Amino acid sequence: MTEIPLKLADVLADFELITDRNERADYLIDIADRFKNVKVPPEIATQPYDEARRVPACESEAFVWPVEQQDGTLRFYFDVLNPQGLSAMAMAVILDETCSGAPLAQVAAVQPDIVFKLFGKEISMGKGQGLMGIVGMVQYEAKKRM
16 A cells, blocks of 8 residues: 655644644644645646636635646645635645655545544535545546556
């Protein structure tokens, strides 16, 4: 069985230590503040975006772009059109920081249920589906290139 990217495993381990719901929310907001670092640059895509890049079921209108790197890995870029979509922004940052540049087999091994490890089991069904959709698109793009 292929392991997930080490950086992602480390992030998941950090989140396991957070038991307070408010502390988890604050930490995710801090992560979302780094969204500008993963936002799709104009040389990759401009609005209106290709609907093929839209994350299904995401209420925050998230989009994902994989860009092939010279070493055979992918760099992921994102956009979240809803300015209140902090959860989607945090998920995008986590995926970029842990999966961009990782071996494709490791990215393909990332399961959408990591959403519950990051955001907690009490996340709403709608938000959970959208966040799992973001993870699923990243996973799909890696599998497609293997």
